[in-house]
Amino acid sequence: xxxxxxxxxVNSVSTRLERVAAWLxxxxxxxxxxxxxxxxxxxxxxxxxxELGYESAAHGRGxxxxxxxxxRVGLADVVRDLPGQxxxxxxxxxxxxxxxxxxxxxxxVYVPNGREVxxxxxxxxxxxxxxxxxxxxxxxxxxxxFAVLGDYNVAPTDDDVWDPALFxxxxxxxxxxRAMVEALREVGLSEVMPRALKHAWPFTFWDYRxxxxxxxxxxxxxxVFGNPGFTGAVTDSYVDRNERKGAGAxxxxxxxxxxxxxx
DNA sequence: ATGGCCTGATCTTCAGGA
Numbered sequence: 001x002x003x004x005x006x007x008x009x010v011n012s013v014s015t016r017l018e019r020v021a022a023w024l025x026x027x028x029x030x031x032x033x034x035x036x037x038x039x040x041x042x043x044x045x046x047x048x049x050x051e052l053g054y055e056s057a058a059h060g061r062g063x064x065x066x067x068x069x070x071x072r073v074g075l076a077d078v079v080r081d082l083p084g085q086x087x088x089x090x091x092x093x094x095x096x097x098x099x100x101x102x103x104x105x106x107x108x109v110y111v112p113n114g115r116e117v118x119x120x121x122x123x124x125x126x127x128x129x130x131x132x133x134x135x136x137x138x139x140x141x142x143x144x145x146f147a148v149l150g151d152y153n154v155a156p157t158d159d160d161v162w163d164p165a166l167f168x169x170x171x172x173x174x175x176x177x178r179a180m181v182e183a184l185r186e187v188g189l190s191e192v193m194p195r196a197l198k199h200a201w202p203f204t205f206w207d208y209r210x211x212x213x214x215x216x217x218x219x220x221x222x223x224v225f226g227n228p229g230f231t232g233a234v235t236d237s238y239v240d241r242n243e244r245k246g247a248g249a250x251x252x253x254x255x256x257x258x259x260x261x262x263x
Numbered sequence: 264a265t266g267g268c269c270t271g272a273t274c275t276t277c278a279g280g281a
Binding site for chain 2: 215
């Protein structure tokens, strides 16, 4: 069966609801991982998603963070948080949710930003990524096609930032962060590399400031890592940069993955 | 065509984003 899976950091699901709804209707994904909901679980627009044909499972706690999974091919075995997920200042933040959607299992993640190298939030980010590697290791061999999709807040290579010279000693590019992403490969996952709809490289994020989008000053930090059952079924993948255009856009664009699965 | 920040709460000012 053909299956379209996507991930999108929407930067407030409330503010973005009209655009998300329009995109669901035009792109017609079967499974969508959302990040940065910025609402609590009970404020998630479950009814609106249902009207669009999607079951949803959300995990949010108000102003910051928040993740969800939408599916129109079934939604079962929902797990919130990661095993061993670290807290920040005493709070285990809503940054991960997993579910089985028809033939695939997906994990929607919003990795901590890190703020500055050496900051407590940066240490937290590395610990969080370590927990993600552990969770991915457990899921990768569980049998189903499986993928971790979301805002990793890490640019895997220097090609994934518009100007590496501007990122010296910055978060998102440090060897420590990149090593944690590489560790996903060591536990049996590999990356689904999307194509760009325009320009040479498939950036997924462009800052709101300083005309970053029209100048294509972007970063590729929204990533998809899957086990062989998932990546082996991929027929296409692209970043839908059109969603970064116009009024009321998120600063991230959706990443779309098309699969052709046996069942 | 894109467009010189945006979002939500502590709410007219700020933290956080990356």
